[in-house]
Amino acid sequence: MNPLVLLAIDATLVLYVLAMGVALLRVTRGPTAQDRVLALDYLYVVGMLVMLVLAIRHDSSMYFEGALLMVLFGFVGTMAMAKFLLRGEVIE
């Protein structure tokens, strides 16, 4: 692969990691529980994007399944936590 493309991919990954670090601030600080859940959901989405960019970088479509699983687990986790905040139990 062209070294310039590799450089751009690495720069994108650095931007993602920076964004995740900033979002972690909201997870640790976040005044209420729903702020933390929102930031965790965001972290899942960025993790999915990292997987897709790694798939381009390593030229392998194996990462794609990981990204898909990450989306699904992020959704299930967020729904479970939001339901818990709403009612105090996950499954009624």
Added chain:
Amino acid sequence: MTLSAAEIAIVVLLLTSGVFVLLAAAGLVRLRDFFTRMHAPALASSFASWMVTLASIVHFSSRGEGLALHTWLTIIVLSITAPVSTVVLSRAALFRRRQAGDELPPPLGQAVAIEQDRSGRTH
């Protein structure tokens, strides 16, 4: 060192998505209220993920093995799940803020009843 058209497209799409993800994180930290803060991550789950998906489609299609659209599946799943989790989370936040006794708009049914009551009195 020259870049092909596909490589230029990949570079531009990826860097733009990185900038948008960072913007979303900044919004998540800088905005003041939870309900305004909920808007920021949508930037990552719609715009940035569309760009990365397009970049990966361009990359895997430019290898000479035909069109590779399987990455599209992530964006379909994400665009189904993201609104659902946002709505449930905002309902949870509304419920918790009402329980805490914050000043919030009334539930929709109650608001309509108040509005009808008010207009009935004036006419």
